Amino acid sequence: MAEKPLILISNDDSIYAKGIKELVKAVKPLGNIVVVAPAQPQSGKSHAVTLDMPLTYRQTKLDEDILSYKVSGTPADCIKIALFKILDRMPNIILSGINHGSNSSVNILYSGTMGAAMEGALHGIPSIGFSLLNFAADADFSTARIFVEKITRTVLAYKGKNNICLNVNIPYDQPENIKGIKVCRQSEGEWREFFSERFHPGNKRPYYWLTGNYKNNEPESSDTDEFALAQGYVSVQPITIDCTDYKMLSDLKKWDF
C-alpha cells in the first residue's frame, strides 16, 4: 500500500482559531496531517519572518489524533521551522487557513495565510491558502469544507509543476447557492485608509487604529477574483513568487539611466 500523503497545515489566525480545526476536519481522509501553526494571532503579517528574536515551539493538542505544534512566530516562520526542524520528510502539500475573512485582490499582499502558502511554494511544495468570506470567530465552515476537500484532492492528484500555489476564497453561503469554482486573476484594487484617532487616558497623546474601505479599481472586469466572488463562485487564483513585472521589463530595458 502506498504511503499516505503528508499534509502540513498552518494558518495566521493562530492554532486556537476555529478555521484551522475546520481545515483539519476537511482534509483528514486525504493523508497524514501535521499542524504547525502560530501560538498567537498573526493577521496582516504578510510574508514576515522573525529575525530579531529566537523562535520556540511546543507540541500541543488540537485534535486527538493529529500531531500539532504551536510556534512563537509568524506563519512563514511556522513553515520554515516545520520543513527544516520539525518534520523528518518534506510534506506532499501545504495547506494554510481556513482564514476568517477574504484574501482576494490586494489582501494577498498583507495576508499571513498566503505568506505561509507562498513560503511552501518557495521550497517547491504545492501550497494552498484557503479563506472564507466571513470574519466571525464562530463562522460556519461547512460549505467551505466541501470546497477545501475538493480542491486539495485535485492538487494532490496533479503531477505537473511542483511549486503550484493557489489562493482560494470561498463565499459565505449554503453549498447549493455556490455556482462553482472559477479560476481568476487578482483584481486591481486598494484600501483607502482612514486612521481612527483616540487619545491615551493618561498622557492625552493621540494613537491611531488602521481602518479603511476597499476600493475595486476595475469593477467592470469579469475575469477577476472579486467578480467571481460577487457572482457566488469560489475563486482560485494561481500565485507566483516571482515579483518581476514582465510587461515593464522590456520597456525598462530601453530607458537611458
Add this chain to the structure above:
Amino acid sequence: MAEKPLILISNDDSIYAKGIKELVKAVKPLGNIVVVAPAQPQSGKSHAVTLDMPLTYRQTKLDEDILSYKVSGTPADCIKIALFKILDRMPNIILSGINHGSNSSVNILYSGTMGAAMEGALHGIPSIGFSLLNFAADADFSTARIFVEKITRTVLAYKGKNNICLNVNIPYDQPENIKGIKVCRQSEGEWREFFSERFHPGNKRPYYWLTGNYKNNEPESSDTDEFALAQGYVSVQPITIDCTDYKMLSDLKKWDF
C-alpha cells in the same frame, strides 16, 4: 516656478539607521523631502501591517531641514500613515532604504524595504526600494548615493505608468568598479534554513535562531539580478503587485475541479 517634487522617504532599518540618512543626502537636491520611518528596526517584516495594536507617530530630527516622523509600526504602516494622515498632498515619488543588505532574488518577499515601496505602488505612486550589498551598520554608502540619485532622477522624469515600482540593488564597491545599471528579472532561489539551537538558562527549554544559506537555483541564467550583481552591475528589477501566475492561469482553467 514649478513646485518641487514631494519625495516621501521610508525604510525598514529604522529612522536611526545610517542608510536612510544617506538616502536623504543622495536625493536632497531633487525635491522637498518628508521622512516617515519606523521607530524600531523592521527587517524581515515584508508587507506586514499592524492590525492588533494602534499606531503612534511623532515628529523627530533626522537632518536639520528635513521634516521627519517616526512611527511605531512596520514600513507598510509608515507609508499608509504618511499618505492618509501626515501628508497634505500625495508625494510624487516614494523612496525606501537604503537597506543595509541585499534584497535581490527571493529576499524581496521578506523585505520590509520593498514592503514600503510596494505599498506606494499600490496607491499609484512611483516607488523605489534601494539596497546596498553590505550589512554593516557603518557601511560606506558613497557609491550607492551616486546610483540612487541617478535612478531617482530618471524615474521622476518618466511620464508613463504611474505605479512603477523598482527593486534596486547596489554592489558594495568603488564607483569606478561598477559596470553600469542592468535591468533584470528576479532570480529563482531559496533560503535553505537551519535553526541554531540554544537553551534557556533557567528552564533549559530550547529556542531557535533562524539562519540559513541562500541557494541560487539558476546560476547559469544571465538575465537575473543575482547574475548582474555578481558581474558588478547595479540591478534594477521592475516589480508588480499582481501576484497572479499568468502562465499557470491558462493551464488551471482546463482543470476539472
